[in-house]
Amino acid sequence: MTTTRNLHQEMKRNFVIERLQELGMTKTPAGKDIHGLDYDELKMVLVLAEMRKVDIEHPGHKWFR
Secondary structure, eight states, rough: HHHHHHHHHHHHHHHHHHHHHTTTOOOOOTBBGGGGGGHHHHHHHHHHHHTTTTTTTTTTGGGGO
């Protein structure tokens, strides 16, 4: 059971790393390599990266202002 849980966690971690790489990120804003982060840290970095790419000037995104 533990092996399955670890595999699942590692798959989720790899998915987030791939998404960050698609966004052009290899390091956090603080300069840490994304490959050295745990899943929870990666999720936070991804959320912030996704927020930065939102065009706040677009009329449909007024709630970001």
